[in-house]
Amino acid sequence: MSEALDRTLAALADPHRRRAVDLLREKPRRAGELAESLGLSPPAMSRHLRALRQSGLVEESHPEFDARVRVYRLRPEPMAQLKAWLDAAEDHWADQLTALKAHVEAKTR
Incomplete structure (x- = not known):
């Protein structure tokens, strides 16, 4: 597993x-x-947003009219990597279950 996925x-x-x-x-x-x-205090939300930024899941921007305001948006790349990893895991287990089914069916014949 890659560090980014971790x-x-x-x-x-x-x-x-x-x-x-x-x-x-x-x-x-x-x-x-x-x-x-989310019902969180601003400092608590700040800690969560920092973790999301550090993971690369979100990015922040500042509107031109007020640099104190931070607007957060999702970045698609980390979720695409996660989806690819989950798809590979699903493929692996589907192959394993298909092999198990074939084995069980062969034994019952």
Whole structure:
């Protein structure tokens, strides 16, 4: 497993961060909006957003009108890597189950 995938999985291990990702799938959001939606204090939300940024799952930008406001949006690359890894795992287990089924059927004949 790659380090990037490890960071993605570690970031998604927390339920608040998964919920933040769910909200960001809908649209980019301000940090305060995320904190309010999740029922978290601004410092707690800041810690979760830092973890999501460090994992590469989200990026932040500042509107031209106010550099104090931070808007977060999802980055697609980490989720695409996670999906590819999950697809490979699913393929592996599908092959294993097909082989097991063939073995069991051969034994019952």
